[in-house]
Amino acid sequence: MNRLVKDNILKGITYIASALSVIVLAAILWYLVSNGLSLISSDLIVGDYYATTENAAISNDYIYDESAIGEYTGEGYYSAKWGIALEDITTAHNDEEISVVYVDPNSPFMHMNSLVSGEDGMALSLTEGSSIQNIYYLDEAGETVFLSRVKMADAQNTIAVLDANATGIVSINYESIGGGIRGSIFATLYLIGISLLISLPIGISSAIYLHEYASKNKINSLIRQGIDTLTGVPSIVYGLMGVTVLFPVTQLAGATSTSILLGGLTLAIMLLPTIIRSTEEALIVVPQSLRDGSLSLGATKSQTIFKVVLPCAVNGILTGVLLGIGRVIGESAALVYTTSTVINDNPTILSQGTSLSLMIWSIMSGEQPNYELASAISLIILVIVFAINFIVKIIGKRLAKSFV
Amino acid sequence: MLIDKKRVKRNKALDKFFRGFFMAMAILSSSFIVIIVLFVCAKGISPFLPGYEYGQVDLISFLTGSIYRQDQGIYGVGFIIINTLISAFLALVISFPLSVLTALFIAKIAPKKLSAAMQSVVELLAAVPSVVYGVFASGVITGVVEWIASLFGITTFGGSSLLAVVLLLAIMIFPTLTSMSITAIRAVDPNLEQASLALGATKTQTNFKICLTAAKSGIFAGAILGLGRAYGEATAVAMVAGNKLFGPTFNPFDITRTLTSTMLAGLKETTGLDYDIRFSVGLVLIVVIFFSNWILNMVKKRIGRNSVA
Numbered sequence: 001m002n003r004l005v006k007d008n009i010l011k012g013i014t015y016i017a018s019a020l021s022v023i024v025l026a027a028i029l030w031y032l033v034s035n036g037l038s039l040i041s042s043d044l045i046v047g048d049y050y051a052t053t054e055n056a057a058i059s060n061d062y063i064y065d066e067s068a069i070g071e072y073t074g075e076g077y078y079s080a081k082w083g084i085a086l087e088d089i090t091t092a093h094n095d096e097e098i099s100v101v102y103v104d105p106n107s108p109f110m111h112m113n114s115l116v117s118g119e120d121g122m123a124l125s126l127t128e129g130s131s132i133q134n135i136y137y138l139d140e141a142g143e144t145v146f147l148s149r150v151k152m153a154d155a156q157n158t159i160a161v162l163d164a165n166a167t168g169i170v171s172i173n174y175e176s177i178g179g180g181i182r183g184s185i186f187a188t189l190y191l192i193g194i195s196l197l198i199s200l201p202i203g204i205s206s207a208i209y210l211h212e213y214a215s216k217n218k219i220n221s222l223i224r225q226g227i228d229t230l231t232g233v234p235s236i237v238y239g240l241m242g243v244t245v246l247f248p249v250t251q252l253a254g255a256t257s258t259s260i261l262l263g264g265l266t267l268a269i270m271l272l273p274t275i276i277r278s279t280e281e282a283l284i285v286v287p288q289s290l291r292d293g294s295l296s297l298g299a300t301k302s303q304t305i306f307k308v309v310l311p312c313a314v315n316g317i318l319t320g321v322l323l324g325i326g327r328v329i330g331e332s333a334a335l336v337y338t339t340s341t342v343i344n345d346n347p348t349i350l351s352q353g354t355s356l357s358l359m360i361w362s363i364m365s366g367e368q369p370n371y372e373l374a375s376a377i378s379l380i381i382l383v384i385v386f387a388i389n390f391i392v393k394i395i396g397k398r399l400a401k402s403f404v
Numbered sequence: 405m406l407i408d409k410k411r412v413k414r415n416k417a418l419d420k421f422f423r424g425f426f427m428a429m430a431i432l433s434s435s436f437i438v439i440i441v442l443f444v445c446a447k448g449i450s451p452f453l454p455g456y457e458y459g460q461v462d463l464i465s466f467l468t469g470s471i472y473r474q475d476q477g478i479y480g481v482g483f484i485i486i487n488t489l490i491s492a493f494l495a496l497v498i499s500f501p502l503s504v505l506t507a508l509f510i511a512k513i514a515p516k517k518l519s520a521a522m523q524s525v526v527e528l529l530a531a532v533p534s535v536v537y538g539v540f541a542s543g544v545i546t547g548v549v550e551w552i553a554s555l556f557g558i559t560t561f562g563g564s565s566l567l568a569v570v571l572l573l574a575i576m577i578f579p580t581l582t583s584m585s586i587t588a589i590r591a592v593d594p595n596l597e598q599a600s601l602a603l604g605a606t607k608t609q610t611n612f613k614i615c616l617t618a619a620k621s622g623i624f625a626g627a628i629l630g631l632g633r634a635y636g637e638a639t640a641v642a643m644v645a646g647n648k649l650f651g652p653t654f655n656p657f658d659i660t661r662t663l664t665s666t667m668l669a670g671l672k673e674t675t676g677l678d679y680d681i682r683f684s685v686g687l688v689l690i691v692v693i694f695f696s697n698w699i700l701n702m703v704k705k706r707i708g709r710n711s712v713a
Contacts, residue, residue, distance in 0.1 A: 007606050007607075011513055014506070015513075017501070017502045017505035018506045018510070018514070021502070021506055021529060021582075024529070025525055025529055028536070028537075031540055031543055032539070202429050205429035206429045206430040206432075206434075209427050223430050224434070226434025226438070227430075229437045232697075233437070234664070236636065236664055236667055236686065237444060237689065237690060240667075240682070240686045241440040245443050301419055301422075301423070302421075302423070305422070330534070331533070333664070333668070357533055357535045357536075360535045360536070360538075360539060361535050361538070364539060369542065374539045375539060378536040378540075382532065382536060385532070389527060389531045
């Protein structure tokens with residue numbers, strides 16, 4: 001009896017220990033969802049990170065006609081007089097703003113010219129999602145009145161003032177919404193492309209050598225040890241290596257500073273152990289009889305590898321690719337030195353920029369951390385990484401069955 | 405049968421070429437580790453050599469110093485090394501028992517479905533990128549630390565503290581430790597377990613006394629891997645470390661500074677001593693990891709002597 005009690009206590013302890021890890025995972029997900037889910041929208045994904053300010057005047061050839069402006073029944077406060085609907089929002093940068101939800105096609109706000117010097121009166125129209133900073137309008141006496149951001153107060157008041165006092169619109173100052181992650185998504189895709197393009201051929205070839213050719217001797221075990229040691233190198237050290245060793249390589253390609261190309265090359269080396277291991281695991285599963293069959297039919301060794309062994313190992317290589325993508329998406333420390341932490345809305349391969357993970361680091365390590373945006377990006381990353389994990393598991397199951 | 409001699413010759417040449425190509429790629433892959441160590445060494449050592457362009461730094465005071473102030477040009481990483489060792493070790497102390505118990509639960513105790521579900525939980529925790537753990541740490545763990553500190557009547561720097569770093573690292577190394585332990589426990593010879601059961605031990609006694617003992621070598625290997633990860637963890641740790649200017653830090657509620665958080669602090673400059681000294685810190689990190697692994701592997705050999713798996 002005593003023994004039974006003791007056993008149950010010990011068992012209970014393992015239940016508690018396991019429950020703790022479930023609690024931690026749940027806490028992470030709960031925190032990210034409660035902070036970030038509300039931010040996730042198409043605006044977040046396609047939007048710029050930096051808000052741009054526009055200053056525009058109603059164009060001279062626009063003739064105002066109140067009867068031409070249509071009805072609107074959606075959200076927000078609508079001015080049937082000026083054809084604009086506004087609402088109060090909190091931006092990804094945590095500011096209170098008055099945002100445009102709808103602009104009628106015949107509204108004066110759709111027919112404007114830029115006042116910003118250098119833009120040469122470029123035609124502009126107020127886009128939905130912009131936040132209004134101030135408006136100049138004409139009152140009944142024909143005087144120009146300045147409606148500042150402070151006087152606007154909120155969306156409802158702005159519409160009320162415009163409806164009651166304005167007889168014409170002169171110009172408007174507005175900001176396109178910021179806090180978007182489009183640039184970082186592109187940078188991440190570039191990084192994935194560059195790193196896989198380089199590490200796949202090197203990694204697969206290495207795995208083929210190690211498994212198909214290498215006999216057990218000192219040199220080969222040294223090669224294997226070198227690759228295994230790469231796994232244990234902290235990612236921040238890869239970053240250090242990137243700026244010293246690989247920077248000159250990117251200079252040949254025309255890079256003048258740290259760049260996404262440099263980040264991609266650094267990650268390519270980081271991915272090598274992953275790619276090599278998953279390829280090798282797939283090669284191990286390919287039955288020896290297939291190789292023997294091909295060789296006895298007169299095929300050379302390299303023909304056997306390319307036409308028999310590799311097609312059988314395709315699932316394993318795919319696993320390596322997926323794990324590699326997951327790693328690139330999640331990597332931050334190695335990129336801090338190599339792609340810089342400057343968020344870039346229009347990254348190119350030779351420009352600086354941040355991947356999604358690095359963007360999180362960038363907005364969290366500043367003076368005012370932006371927890372909401374960081375949580376939203378984290379949530380996006382987690383969904384992708386968990387999906388990759390799921391697919392890898394399915395492939396693994398298929399791989400195990402394929403030659404039984 | 406006709407044999408096209410030219411074709412045979414060409415195929416043979418191609419065969420030779422590919423063999424050489426694959427071998428070259430394998431050598432290239434494994435030479436990166438040498439390149440990494442060589443270049444980080446070369447750049448990391450340069451500030452200590454005479455004739456260094458930004459003013460030579462004294463190696464001894466660098467390695468033993470207890471103040472790190474870039475603004476005053478004082479670089480001492482002695483206390484940072486101690487901080488790094490303390491935080492990684494404490495994280496292991498917290499995470500090790502929990503992960504071994506969880507591994508035992510998954511491998512031996514849990515019903516089949518629950519075991520599979522728990523294994524997925526561990527895999528998901530392993531897949532969470534470190535920067536996401538960092539967001540979680542600065543949002544939740546710092547709050548927990550502040551709350552604990554308030555129970556003792558202590559105020560913290562917004563929760564950034566040694567304790568926050570330790571808790572964060574404990575969570576981050578947990579999946580590594582657990583999955584290595586699961587592998588080790590599953591590899592235990594079933595004959596051993598059956599012998600134990602036949603001698604009248606209960607299933608639970610067998611699990612705790614036989615399986616864990618037989619698997620200890622593999623479990624210890626997981627601990628070594630976990631420690632390595634804890635030393636090298638950068639972005640997440642830097643978010644909650646607080647970067648203290650002097651030390652070492654022993655008070656769990658005080659801010660701390662690790663080697664990696666030092667390397668990530670203030671990345672404005674791209675040349676000069678402040679930039680080069682990061683390589684020296686990186687080199688120290690490599691050396692710390694190397695020596696820690698070396699010592700632990702010796703300990704592992706000693707432990708593993710009477711172990712089976």
